[in-house]
Amino acid sequence: MNRREFLGYTGALTAVGVNGFSPESQAMSRPEKPLANIKIRNVSSNFEREPLNPYRFKGSAITDSWQAIALLESESGIRKIGLGTQGVLWSDSSVFAAHSESAGNALMYAMSERALQLIKGTSFTTPVELLDTVLPEVLAYGKKITGNPNLRKTFALNALVCVDNAAWLLYAQENKLTRFDDMIPAAYRPGLSYRHKAVASIPSFSVGTTAERIKTAADEGYFIMKLKTGSAGTQAEMIEKDIAFLTAVHKAIGHYETPYTKTGKIPYYFDANGRYEKKETLLRFLDHAKKIGAFDQIAVIEEPFEETNEVFVGDLGVRVAADESAHTVEDAARRIEQGYSAIAVKAIAKTLSMTMKITQLAYEKKIPCFCADLTVNPILVDWNKAVAARLSPFPGMTVGLQETNGHQYYKNWDKLMSYHPKAGAAWTKTVKGVYPTDQSFYDQSGGILEPSAHYEALFVDK
Numbered sequence: 001m002n003r004r005e006f007l008g009y010t011g012a013l014t015a016v017g018v019n020g021f022s023p024e025s026q027a028m029s030r031p032e033k034p035l036a037n038i039k040i041r042n043v044s045s046n047f048e049r050e051p052l053n054p055y056r057f058k059g060s061a062i063t064d065s066w067q068a069i070a071l072l073e074s075e076s077g078i079r080k081i082g083l084g085t086q087g088v089l090w091s092d093s094s095v096f097a098a099h100s101e102s103a104g105n106a107l108m109y110a111m112s113e114r115a116l117q118l119i120k121g122t123s124f125t126t127p128v129e130l131l132d133t134v135l136p137e138v139l140a141y142g143k144k145i146t147g148n149p150n151l152r153k154t155f156a157l158n159a160l161v162c163v164d165n166a167a168w169l170l171y172a173q174e175n176k177l178t179r180f181d182d183m184i185p186a187a188y189r190p191g192l193s194y195r196h197k198a199v200a201s202i203p204s205f206s207v208g209t210t211a212e213r214i215k216t217a218a219d220e221g222y223f224i225m226k227l228k229t230g231s232a233g234t235q236a237e238m239i240e241k242d243i244a245f246l247t248a249v250h251k252a253i254g255h256y257e258t259p260y261t262k263t264g265k266i267p268y269y270f271d272a273n274g275r276y277e278k279k280e281t282l283l284r285f286l287d288h289a290k291k292i293g294a295f296d297q298i299a300v301i302e303e304p305f306e307e308t309n310e311v312f313v314g315d316l317g318v319r320v321a322a323d324e325s326a327h328t329v330e331d332a333a334r335r336i337e338q339g340y341s342a343i344a345v346k347a348i349a350k351t352l353s354m355t356m357k358i359t360q361l362a363y364e365k366k367i368p369c370f371c372a373d374l375t376v377n378p379i380l381v382d383w384n385k386a387v388a389a390r391l392s393p394f395p396g397m398t399v400g401l402q403e404t405n406g407h408q409y410y411k412n413w414d415k416l417m418s419y420h421p422k423a424g425a426a427w428t429k430t431v432k433g434v435y436p437t438d439q440s441f442y443d444q445s446g447g448i449l450e451p452s453a454h455y456e457a458l459f460v461d462k
Contacts, residue, residue, distance in 0.1 A: 036174040039123040042073040043116040045162070046458045047109055051411045055375060056206040057228050058093050058273045065410070066105040067377055068112050070162040071459050072119075072170050080173065081455050082166025084112065084158070085376040087349060090273075090324060092155040095146055107146055111159035114141045119163070126185060127167035131160065131353040152307075153327035157350040158374075164351035165383065172449060180386050180445040188356040191363035192390040196400035199388045199437050200224055200260065201430040202269065204373065204405035207231050211248035221432035223258035224267050224299065226372075226403050229285075230275025239281050242272075243288045250294040260434070262396050267299035271323075274306040279313075286316060299396060300342050302372070307331075314339025319395070323372055329357040336365055342394075344372035344403075347387045348380040355387060368394045370401035375409050378420045378428065382446035385427070389437045399434055419454040422447030 046069045054061045068084040088104035089096040096104050115138045124130040139156040143149055168183060177183050184192055203217055204226035217225055227249065231241035249268070256266045276282045282304050289295040300319045305311060307325035314320075321342035322335040327350065332343055343362050347355040349372075362369050371388035373381075381404050388402035407413050417423055427441040 033175070035125045037123055037125060038170060038174050039075040040072055040119050040121060041075045042071075042079075043120045044071040044459055045069060045109075045113050045116055046071075048458075050377075050416065052375070052409045053411060054206075055405075055409045056208060057271075058089055058230070059232050059275065060089055060093070060096060061206075062087075062089050062101065062375075064101055064105070065375060066109060068109055068159075068162040069455055069458060070112060070116060070166045072116075072163075072166040074170055074174060076174065078170060078173050079459075080166045080169035081451070081459065082162045082164065082169060083377065083380055083455065084160075084162030084165060085348065085374055085380055087158055087374040088155075090154075090374060091158040091349070092148075092152040094148060095151070095155060098146075098148070107142070108155065108159045110145060111138050111142045111156060112162055114138055115160055115163045124167070127164055127171050128185065128353040128356065130167050131164055131351055134163075135160065152324070153331070154324050154350060157327060157354060160351050161348060164353050165380075168352055169449065178449070179443070180448065181442070184356065188360045191359035191361075191392075192356070192387065194390050194392050194400075195442065196389045196391075196393075196437055198434040199385055199400035199402050200397070200434050202226055202373075202401060202403040202405075203408055204228065204271075204375075204403055211245075211252040214249055215252040218253045218256050218266065221430075223256075223260050223433045224269055224397075224401070226269050226271055226302075226405070228273065229270050230272035235277055235281055238275060239284055242285055246285065246289060246294060247292055250289075250292055250297075254294060254297065258433075260397060260399050262398065263296075265297050267396065268294065268297050269300050269302070270298065271302040272304045274303050274324075276304045277306075277309070279305075279311050279316075282316070286318065299394075300370075302344055310338055312339045314341065319368075321370075326358065328354060329361050332358045332361055333365075336361075336367055341367060343367060343369045345369045345387060345391075346372050346374060346384070348376045348384045349374040352383065352387075359387070359391065363392065368392065370394050371403065373403040373405050375406050377406065377410075378413075378417045378423075379448065379452060381406060382420070382422075382428070382448050385435060385437070385441075386446050386448060389441065400437070402435070404430075419452050420447060421450035421452050 048067045050065045066086040070082045073079045086108045115134050143151045207228045229242045231238045257264050298318050300321045302321040303323045319341045321344050322340040323344040326332040345355050369391050371384045388400045
């Protein structure tokens, strides 16, 4: 972004301040101080395995989640620890299918370690620059060790989350930046300049969930839920099951009311994870939604097709979101050209660095974004929340949007929550379907810049 473009963005943001932007957004125009040149003196890594209640999607299921942990130490002696949750099935289902669940995780972890070895002894100014440098080499290494020449870029980005996470923490301290807002480089601030007072806590229900279970969540105050479609079986079997599921859900909660949508009705968020092979099959699903009166409540349908399917989706009458197919900012731009009118961003799955690029592109193209989950740990939930709370409002919604399903699937969620440096803070708890993101959330950056005693202890002798 050149200076003229940047000033244009700041002017536009100031103009719309009355619609919800806080005065803090004007900080985008402050003079930039020279950034520190950060040299990496030492690196290390570790991981912890966390058991899951089976989470079914993409015709399979995950039962084990590896928490990858990266340590970066600069020449000035500052040490920072970054976290990443591995999502092998989500990021490349072909790797998941070709290996045992543990082997797939081991391959991704090896790529995280490879990235650390690549950057040891090198220097960087910003984490975005660092990611741009290592991503091609880490992807090439991943293709080699998986034996998969078509390994998806998202698999490499997922492996890089813990490294990127540590790099942002190191970048912040080296440059004496004490808040998340100050960490955002000027070029990406326009896309992350809103300040929501609350962020929706979106649970996720795997394929096969009963409508009664979804009704229970609605009774608890959840007003938007991620509903996995793309049932197992042939395409013919899949669509019949999906239609039956839609019917049951609409009958159970279609009449519920919520204060968080402009229509007052509960919105539907469907995610097929690329299971639909043809546009005609998806049209059958949408036609049925019209038939039963559910169509107007569909807020978004995420990734109905495989990324190799380049069919135009801008004429379906519903908002279609790109998720795992929008690996990079270039891929996101291509999806927008194909009619995708929303992007599910994942700072906790594709790195904060790449997410900043994508949210800025979306801001420029007037494409709404929301944050999707990767069944991550509580600390990473707040890394994602830092983004969700700053995204422009999603059409029809009055709060920010963030999927968080870890509490549903981790068997030891409460233990993981105890590792959070701000465990118990108001913004870490869902209240009637939303996280309150008050001024303390912004002032304390959701706690993500503070060390976790548990993860620090894993490197005590390093």
